[in-house]
Amino acid sequence: MSKLTKKRQAILDILKASHDAMSAAEVHAAVSDIDLATVYRSLEYLTNEKLIRRLQLGTQEARYEFQTEPHHHAICTECDRVIHFTAPDEKIKELLGVKDFAVDELEVTVRGICNHDK
Amino acid sequence: MSKLTKKRQAILDILKASHDAMSAAEVHAAVSDIDLATVYRSLEYLTNEKLIRRLQLGTQEARYEFQTEPHHHAICTECDRVIHFTAPDEKIKELLGVKDFAVDELEVTVRGICNHDK
């Protein structure tokens, strides 16, 4: 039986406090005395428990974020900032008209340019 | 000045003929006498030329597909099959209500279960 250990809790806290999604390396840098391999194992555990979400935002490096309500992501191709936004998933599902498919998870990723200059 | 060389054309042809998006390794296996590093460089070139599209469908391995009309992807979590579908992007954009963001690319990824058994 696996458990939410102290180290796993510490990692969860880091992600909870972070406004942005973090990479495993960033989490590792933010916590102290937790081996990188353990960070990876913990992130996997927390993802399975659905306490956090793993995101693959276009790069090969995964990012993790604390799981609140489901939401989507817009990535600025100029400044790499990630913006969150919610959407009426049901309506989107209708628009998509996916047939013969039991939708489990819907993820919208937007790429473009944010107004980071102002 | 870069060009669509014979090897790049061969890789493009493979992708054009493939019904599914392919990984770099799969492309490499499908062509003969093209080094893997060249495959990667070619895929990057073709992506920049917008002749193909690079997809990051949840895994850390990128997949590439021939660029036809913009469309979206549904991934079956049981059989890993990837299904394509189109959608009225403009309407989705409206639903999203992304503000202060110049949308360049809209990608919807759906995860769930397809009816692969029948």
Added chain:
DNA sequence: TAATTAATGCGAATCATTTGCAATTGATTG
């Protein structure tokens, strides 16, 4: 407390991708 199970650290392995560099090809110009 002994015995069992799970979690962790450490180092090495693996997988995907990129890079440096020399050899090759291709295009261009004198």
Added chain:
DNA sequence: CAATCAATTGCAAATGATTCGCATTAATTA
């Protein structure tokens, strides 16, 4: 056509992200 310059390729090694094996430690149960 030969000489030159630029872009492409192969090969091997490097890098970055992630995973794995295994011995050690911590936690839980009998």
